Each structure stands twice: as structure tokens, then as C-alpha cells.
Amino acid sequence: MSKLPDQTFRDTIGTIDEEGNRKYILPKKPSGRFYDYRKWVSYFLLLVLVANPFIKVNGNQFMMFNVLERRFIIFGFPFWPQDFYLFVIFMVVGVVFVIFFTVIFGRIFCGWICPQTIFMEFVFRQIEYLIEGTAAAQRRLNNQALNFEKLWKKSLKHFIFFLIAIVTSTTFLAYMIGIDSIFSFLKEGPIDNLSGYLGLLIFSGVFYFVFAFFREQVCTIACPYGRLQGVLVDKKSIIVGYDYKRGEPRGPINKKGEIEKGDCIDCKACVVVCPTGIDIRNGTQLECINCTACIDACDAVMDRVKKPRGLIRYDSELGIETGHHSIFNTRSIAYSIVLVLLMFFVGYLFMLRGDFESTILRARGSLFQNYGSDSLSNIYNYNLVNKSSETLKIEYILESHNGRIQHIQENVPVEVGEVGKGTFLVIISKDQLLSSNTPVVFGLYKDGILVDTYTSSFVGPSALDRK
Numbered sequence: 001m002s003k004l005p006d007q008t009f010r011d012t013i014g015t016i017d018e019e020g021n022r023k024y025i026l027p028k029k030p031s032g033r034f035y036d037y038r039k040w041v042s043y044f045l046l047l048v049l050v051a052n053p054f055i056k057v058n059g060n061q062f063m064m065f066n067v068l069e070r071r072f073i074i075f076g077f078p079f080w081p082q083d084f085y086l087f088v089i090f091m092v093v094g095v096v097f098v099i100f101f102t103v104i105f106g107r108i109f110c111g112w113i114c115p116q117t118i119f120m121e122f123v124f125r126q127i128e129y130l131i132e133g134t135a136a137a138q139r140r141l142n143n144q145a146l147n148f149e150k151l152w153k154k155s156l157k158h159f160i161f162f163l164i165a166i167v168t169s170t171t172f173l174a175y176m177i178g179i180d181s182i183f184s185f186l187k188e189g190p191i192d193n194l195s196g197y198l199g200l201l202i203f204s205g206v207f208y209f210v211f212a213f214f215r216e217q218v219c220t221i222a223c224p225y226g227r228l229q230g231v232l233v234d235k236k237s238i239i240v241g242y243d244y245k246r247g248e249p250r251g252p253i254n255k256k257g258e259i260e261k262g263d264c265i266d267c268k269a270c271v272v273v274c275p276t277g278i279d280i281r282n283g284t285q286l287e288c289i290n291c292t293a294c295i296d297a298c299d300a301v302m303d304r305v306k307k308p309r310g311l312i313r314y315d316s317e318l319g320i321e322t323g324h325h326s327i328f329n330t331r332s333i334a335y336s337i338v339l340v341l342l343m344f345f346v347g348y349l350f351m352l353r354g355d356f357e358s359t360i361l362r363a364r365g366s367l368f369q370n371y372g373s374d375s376l377s378n379i380y381n382y383n384l385v386n387k388s389s390e391t392l393k394i395e396y397i398l399e400s401h402n403g404r405i406q407h408i409q410e411n412v413p414v415e416v417g418e419v420g421k422g423t424f425l426v427i428i429s430k431d432q433l434l435s436s437n438t439p440v441v442f443g444l445y446k447d448g449i450l451v452d453t454y455t456s457s458f459v460g461p462s463a464l465d466r467k
Contacts, residue, residue, distance in 0.1 A: 013220050014277025014287055024142075025216055025277040026135045029125075032296025041112055042122040049115075053174035053182075060389050061178055068176075071417060077350070080417050082357055082385050086349055093342050098225075100339050102232040104332045106239040110225065111291035116210075116218050119168070121275060121291070124161060124211045131157045135272070158212060165208035169200055216276050220287045233284065235317040236331060240290045242270075242281045242312050243320050250281075253305065263307050270294035270312055280312060355388035356414075360396070360442055360454045363423070368459050375403075376433065377425045378458050384420040391415055392446070396424065399453065400441035403428035426458060433460040 017023045055062035057076025064073040072079040072087075079086065101109065110117055131153055132138045141150055174182045190197040210218060219226055233239065247264030254260055264281065271279050273294060276287040280294045298312040318324075363379040371377040386392040393413040396405055406425045414420035426440065437457050444452040 014274075015217050015220060023277070025275060026138050026142075027125075027275045027277075027293070028135045028272045028297075029129050030273045030293040030296050032299060034292035034296050038112055038292065039122060042118040045113065045118060046123075050171055053171065053179040058389055061180075063175060064178055065175055066177060074350070077353075078387060078389050078417070079353075080385070080387050082387060083353060086353065089349060090346055093346050097339055097342060098228075099232060100335045102225075102228060103234070103237055104335045106233050106237045107225075107229050107288065107290045108238065110219065110223075110289035111240075114289070116223070117289060117291065119211060120215060123164065125275075127157060127160055127164075131160075161212045162204070162208050165204045165211070166200075169204040169207050173200060173203070219289050220276055226286055226289075229286065235321075238314055238316055238332075239284055240280065240288060240292060240295060240312065241284070241315050241317060241320050243310070243315075244281070245320065245323070247281070247311050259305060259307070263302070263305075263311050265301070265305060267301055269297040269301050273297045284317065353387070354452070355386075356392055356394065357383075357385040357387065358394065358444060358452065358454060359383045360456050362456060362459065368461070371425075371427050374431075375427050375429045376458075376460050377427045379408075379423060380426060380456065381421070381423050384414050384422075386414040386416055386418055386420070389416060394451075395445040397443045397445060398426060398428075398440065399443040400439070401428050401432050401458075403432070405442075428458060430460070433458070436460055436462045 012018075015023055015025060052063045053061060060073050060076045060078055062073070062076055064071070066072065070081045072083075128138065132141055141153060144150060170182060177185075185193055185196055214222075242264075247262045249261045250264040250266040251259070251261035253265050259265060268279075270281065271294075273296075274280065275291060275293065276289060278285050278287045280288065292314075295312050295314070299309040302309050302311055360380055360382045363381055366379045368376045368378055382396065384392070384394055391413045393411070395411070398405055404427050406427060408423045408425065411422055411424075412420065428438075428440075432438075437459060440456055440458045442454045442456065443450050444454065
């Protein structure tokens, strides 16, 4: 019986040493084509994050998620509690999207789009490289006794870290209460908004702690998506994988500069750049965030030893095992089509949503009343939900019959996000009522333009009573 490969590395995580103490990961700064691509994607997403609160569409902030007031603005369109069903559908589609996306593309989201990775790798680590130097220089600085160099470098780094935490926390707060409220909030000062400033300081402290101390442990311990990966990823999922068939057995280059064994020369270049401290050559691991740093490092080594690139690459376990390196197969294409259709479905639902919602219902328990000698009346209650970004007034006109509407109280405009209620009489002559329950159609007019119709029923006497 062949001996199973050593799997003891799975008993611990890269951020904990053998004695159970925290081990800070100080990866070597990556370089290469994938790193450059990720850098531009990250800077673009950071720009979008900062710029979004300042963009206005029809007077509305481009994106806002005001949970406290239950008001949401997406792409400049306001959504209110009455639109909650859309968010339920959106969340269900989102869960399906995450499942399908992970089954196809593995944890590629973590390496390219996740805010934790973007801030950690392209903001905070970049400041560390700039102030403290390379990974080796950072280790020397950490190990040396406290002196002036260590004091000013550490102090400057953490001061900048906290400034970034404050700016980022303020930006996230702008997504919750709006950029205009933020400017008003800052203008009034901490005396008038002590609780608000205290909340912002606490959130900034949490943000600072995460990126200054907790760091990559968010990915390995706290993030639930990492746990989902182990359930959803299978042999056909795209991962950052090591081609063991080509690389094994490992061995260093001999004195003649020749590779006598597999293509992996055991240089550990892929290990020293890993931001979560794993060895990708051990296979798929929970800590791997598919950041591609190991791909760039290995490709650079392969170029130097004059071997083909791709010893570590985007592939599936099945692709590495069989040698068929096709990222897109029938299943991945089918799932991708489903994902696109789901996104179009949600977009279609959002497009169908109007600026208002109105219901017109006959008053419960009420009967018809004689109105004059030749007409009957019914009492109706109406609700008008204003989901637009401006004050709304709707005029109700009877479309289906030659009759009229008489408001019992004044039809007043409805403010943004509010629900207007009212009652009116519908008066119709008896000769137009052919049954005891006659359908009637109301026209809803905004600024003299018909924007919607609503069908209800009008109760009258039975045929026997009319005789």
C-alpha cells in the first residue's frame, strides 16, 4: 500500500505557529502581469467607492443604503419599504449567484474584488512597503530593539493607518446617511453631534484594528465565504492550482544548472509572496484567496530556468489531473448563462418598478347610497405611496362610466417616501348600472397625463330591486 502524502499542514493555519501563538504574515511584495491587472482593478474599485457618494442622479445620491430610515437608492432610483419584496428577490438571486459563481470560478472574487483584499494588499501593505521597506526589512525592524528608527517608522505607519480608517469610515457612513448629511454633520461639529462622532470613532477604530492587527485572519477565520468554498468547490471549479504532475518530484538545480527532477526547483518563491502564509503546492486550502501572487512568482522563476510558464496557474483539479487545460467547459458555460439570465431578471424587475403605488378599494361594509333622484354613490378609500424623489400629486378620474368623483377631504400632495390616504365618493347614474356589481376603471393622472389605471367594483341594487 502506497503511503499517503503528509497532510499535517491542514491541522493548523498559516497565521498560527506550533505553540498556538499569532504569527504575523509579512509577504514579499509581488510583481508580474496578474499583480498589475489586480492593481488596476483595485484602484478602479477604490475610485468608484470614493466617488459614488458625490454622484447625483435626478437629485438623488447614486448609491445609498439608509437602513435606519429604510430608504435605499440604487443607481439614482429610490426604494422604500414598499419595495421590500424586490430586495427579498434580489437576496435570493444573490445567494444563487454566489453558489453558481463559486462552483464555476472558485474563490476568484476574494482575490480580485473583495474589499478586505483590496484594502489589505493595495492600501495598507503598500504603506508598509513604502515606510518600513521590503518584507525582510520589516522583519528586521520588528525584531530589533526599540530605537528612534523603529519608533518613528511604526508611529508614522499607524498614524496613516488610522487616518485612512477615518476617511474610509466616513465614506461608508456617506452610503448610509448620504453625503449631504455628512457635510452637515461635519459642519455642525462634535458638540452638536456627540453620539454621531462617537459612533464614527468606534467604527474607525474597528476598521483600523482589522487592517493593522487582525489582517489576513479575516479571510482565514472570520469570513464565511471561505467556509463556503470547501462545500461548493469541486474538481471542475477554477482555482489557483499547482501542476504536481509537471512539478513533482521537486528538486534544486544541479551544479551544471540543469533540472534533474520535476519542473519545481523548490525555491519557495510561491510561499514567500503568499499573503495568507500557505504553500500552494500542498493543494487547495481554506486559506487560499486566489490572489495569483504565487502564479506571478512562479512564472518569473520559470522564465529564469527556461521552463514554460503555468506550473502554477488558473485551472481545475480535473484539468491538472487529466492535462486538459480548458477553463470553460459545458458546465461552466451553462452556469454562466444562468447567472447572466438571473441578472437580467433582477434588472427587469427593477425597471418595472414605478414611481408610486396606488390602491383604490371600496370601503369595507359600505353599501350603495342614493344620490339625488337618478344616481347612486359608493365610498372608496385610496392609498398612494410616493416612491419617487419629489412631492407627488395624483388626480383620480372615472374613466369607464359617465360619472364623477367627489373627494370627502382635500386631495393633498404626498411627500417623498410617505403614504397618502383619502376617501372619495363615486357617483354614477342608475341607467349605467346593469348589475349589482359593476366593474369601474379609474384613471390616475399626474400633471394632466394618464400614468396608470386601476380597476375596482361599484355596488348597486340587484335586478329584482331595480324592478
